[in-house]
Amino acid sequence: MKHRMPVIIGIAGGTGSGKSTFTNRLKDEFKDQVTVIYHDNYYRAHDELPFEERKLLNYDHPDAFETELLLRHLELLKAGKTIECPTYDYSRHNRAKETMRIEPGRVILLEGILVLFDSRIRDLLDIKVFVDADADERILRRILRDTKERGRDVENIVDQYLTTVKPMHGLYVEPTRAFADIITNSGMNDVAFDLVRCKIREILKA
């Protein structure tokens, strides 16, 4: 059968806005019919630096990501090829040893704070979503999540938020809202989620 180009849906938004939750709900619904790529898995490896220095890096600037590798992988998936996706360990601030085999599919969800930033990535996206939430809600959610799931303490989260996360959000994440086709307030049963869900169902049926 002739290979059909996948539809790629970008899901962007600030830290703690609910991007991963939005993406995971779609994955739960469509299971293996959709492929998920987390931009966070493309954070650069920093084996050359000790933990104490990796901890202080700016992880909210576009250069923190290995965008060339992501672009190569997206092109491979578009060509119907399988990729070995890197994985990331937030608690060590470094890329993990394991890779994840990802098969090409009809629908790819690409999720991350900056997936709408680079024009080369944007050009590959068929639908662009920006998940929105107030900054106070986002930082509160991040504190709860990072202490539970990413091995962080509150002092460190607050310090990182003020020195890099917040200023980079203003410079690089927030402006990409302008590129979005759909802006959603990340509610659990919102209209935007239904629209994306219906669109995916339609693509899978076609």
Ligand code: ADP
């Ligand atoms: P992101 O990937 O955008 O940083 P997550 O999806 O990881 O955000 O959400 C951050 C935290 O906030 C998680 O613990 C998640 O359970 C919670 N969360 C996500 N969306 C909502 C929402 N609409 N209402 C309340 N809490 C939410």
Ligand code: C5P
């Ligand atoms: O899921 P979320 O969108 O919050 O993931 C992106 C965030 O992860 C960025 O805001 C970045 O500050 C954070 N991050 C981190 N430590 C790393 C890598 C990313 O705190 N080592």
Ligand code: MG
């Ligand atoms: Mg996330």
